[in-house]
Amino acid sequence: MANKVASGIFIIVILPFLIWLIHKKPQPPSVSYPPYDLTAVLTPYDTAGSVTLSWFTLEGDDEAAAYFPDYRILRSQYQQGPFEEIGTVSFDVPRSTQISRQFRDIAVVAGGDYFYKVVAEVDGEIIESNVFGPITATPGPAGEEPIEVPDIIAFPPTQLKAYDTPNDNGGSITLEWKISASDAARSERFKGYDIYRGASPDGPFEKVGETTSGVSDSERQVKIIADGRDIINGVEYYYYVAAKWNGYEANSEIFGPVKSSQQWFHTGRGVSLVLLGLLIGSILYFINRAKAGKELFIRKIGGLEAVDEAVGRATEMGKAIFYVPGIQDMNNMQTIAGLTILGRVARLTAQYETKLEVPVSRSLVMVAAREIVKESYLNAGRPDFYNDDIVYYLTDDQFGYAAGVDGLVIRKKPATVFYQGAFFAESLILAETGNSIGAIQIAGTAMPAQLPFFVAACDYTLIGEELFAASAYLSREPKLLGSLKGQDLGGKLIFLSLALIFVIIATLGAFTGSEIVDTIQRMFNVN
């Protein structure tokens, strides 16, 4: 009794708290989305040396912004000010892109250093941009036609950050940057970004990669990419990113130093480890109990109880039994589970001298199935009855395999057909064909989408976990039954209790508008 109370307290109180404690907390974003994100560049080919400013629009400044306030452009020769207003940009001035605006300052004196900021009053609140500068007004070389805003000006990516890629075995540095205002135009003339890396901030820098235009995180308008090219753990690197616009390039600021390293534990998988540990502990506990001779009750599984009956029916009718182990390879747990049942079926067919056929769609499955059938015939004392042709290969192709098995079923009219393993769209094609010839059919799969088809077309269906329980259920070996009990009782008790507790918390959170719903979702995200 005391044990049960302790387990109850652990599951209801301590476990949820432990999970909350160790789940990966959300990190503050390395690249923020401040208002404006102001940048300024010297206007190309302007012999007067004007400066072009670009900033991202504020929330509300969109197509429907009929009454959005004007942006006021301020300039100073010093970072701390004083700033004076040099112009305004009103809502009805066409925007350079959907999410950015530009302003050209032509009232500059060549050689002068300038700092800029943008200010707007939205709903009574004054929102200021970052101060950008200094930028030295330098007359450009005479070139093409005078440039009109927003044509062919390449704006650099901003807020470049680089950090060691988390939860990996090193050799990788992740870069994030706010996209260039030129990229925001979504124009074909924007040719993406080049990534440059160097061992010191003074260079030399080498191009180590490139990427397309667009964003990885649309909320923050941020591009994220990992550099894994010849990175040596522990070595310091410096980066800059160049935006490519219509033959021009605009470089971000240099960021560094940054080093890559290996991590010993994947921080996003802590909750998984705890839950898996509990499940494994529960399974091992019941295995030990079973080994100690404790009687374990296992509920009846109709599909497995019917195996003997199905084999007997085929024997009485003098017809063959078909065993279809799915269309996946030996690395799929369902295939392995399916083959464990094959061992039992093969043993029965050997005892009853009933013909067994196992058409397979994977070569490795063929080899494994042969071993299993051979061993079963040997154990049944009928090695003479075994031959390699019991298990044969048809094709790896999904519908080719379905066509092959259907053809065999129609022609040979087996009395019993087993479908045990992983199935996809061919499940109903196979099962309906078997049904049409009146065969008794026992299916088992862990593909939830195929279960309704098998239920509709087969006499018995092992649903999901029953397929994995088959081996233990049929063999009745204590150790296997113990593991079954551990999975059934320990696993389900823990997971259902947790589900119930978190559903209650999430429901309360949803009604109170708390962020707890997001937190709970994050807890169980495996990344």
Add this chain to the structure above:
Amino acid sequence: MRREIPLILTAIVGITFFIQFFVPHSPMRELSETFSDWYSIISAFAIWLGGLNLMKISFEKVYKKDKDWFFAVTTIVSFFLILIVGLFFSGGRQYLEQGSGYDWLYRNIYSPLSATMFALLAFFVASASYRAFRARNAQATVLLLAAFIVMAGRTPFGDWITIYLPEGWRLSNLSNVIMNYFNVAGQRAIMIGISLGIVSTSLRIILGIERSHLGGE
């Protein structure tokens, strides 16, 4: 030893993959990648076993003039046709390139045949539904009712016949409720059971308790 060596190998590989899921540090990642490569290599070699087995059985059927032996002839001819065309009649191109003989066979024979098999599913769904949706008892009647609501709710007809009802009671909405709540809840329950089953079976195999896939009890 015939049984022990596979068990030891299984345990080593299984434990490596388990640890690697939580420990990205060297040498776990490298080891798991190596094991995955080995699996791919073994699979690639094993395809020969499958192909040779198919040919052996087909040739035997033709040689012995077994019942339906002419189907085996089709298999043999198809097998060698695509093999020979792919190997020798690609016109100097890669066999997968557009316009090669292999590509022609793939587009004009293989794809239509595959599509035909897939298309049969529609008829099988109809026949299976006809059997499954008979109102034989209370549970089957509930199933039938749910199926009717979902199917009708996914067509304009569903909303047309319930246009006079409040929006929440129209068939399209009821259909969404069934699919998003009842169906998802059922599927998740099955998925949880499957996951537990997979963990349990994996553990049995790694620990060597489960041996039936190696041919033992």
